Amino acid sequence: MRLVVIAVGRLKQGPERELAGRYRERFDEISRKLGFRSLEIHEVPESRSRDAATRVAEETAAILARIPEKSVMIALDERGDSLDSAALADRLARWRDQGVANTIFAIGGADGLSPDLRRKAGLRLAFGAATWPHQMVRVMLLEQIYRAATILAGHPYHRA
Template sequence: MRIVVAAIGRLKQGPETELSERYRKRASQTGRSLGLRDVEIVEIRESRAEDAGKRMIEESIALANVIPQDAVVVLLDPKGDDLDSEGLASQISRWRNAGTPAAVFVIGGPDGLAATLADKARLRLAFGTATWPHQLVRVMLLEQIYRATTILSGHPYHRA
């Protein structure tokens, strides 16, 4: 199973990019023995439309175009489920065991996502009720994916 993080916006060089790449590489390496083919990041350029509704639609279409057929869609949503690390690991394991070809974690833009894309989400995942910058959400998500792979492989990282 592939894991894809599809995000609106591009990270510039800096600590967020370095941390994101560190956790992506670690998750990919740990995940191989678990049947996870790779952890990929797909960055979608922010829409330049003046109207927020149009930006939301354009970005949602661009995100929908990178979601493979039969993939599980996980939407990062501040009103979503607040899963703990073991819960996320368990969910990834269930999808993998069910033969799901990919799990796509979607980080929308500041205007949100169109309902047509949001309705495809099998899981809405929150990192608490606080508002987080998109750059940090990506780092936290990749860390949690890495943590899930360590939990599934029996590595003690998850106890830290």
């Protein structure tokens, strides 16, 4: 199964980018043994529209254009479900074992994801009730993906 993060906005040089890269590299080191083909990150430009609804619509269209068929989508949304790390690992393993080709993680811009995109998601995932900057969400997501892999591998990184 291929994991793909589609995020509105770019990570500029700095600590967030370095940390995101570190978790991605760590995932790559153990992922193939677990049946994960790759972890890809696709950045979608932020809309320049002055109108919030138009921004969300343009960003949603750009995200949807990047989602291949035979995919399950996880929408990062503060109104979503709060899963613990083991539950996320179980969900990824179940989809992998069911032959899902792609698991897509969608991270919206400053105005969030459209209601239509959230409805299409197989899972809406929240990192608590707080609203987080999309750069931080990406770092936290990559850490959770790496942690899920370590749980599935029986690696001591995750100590519950």
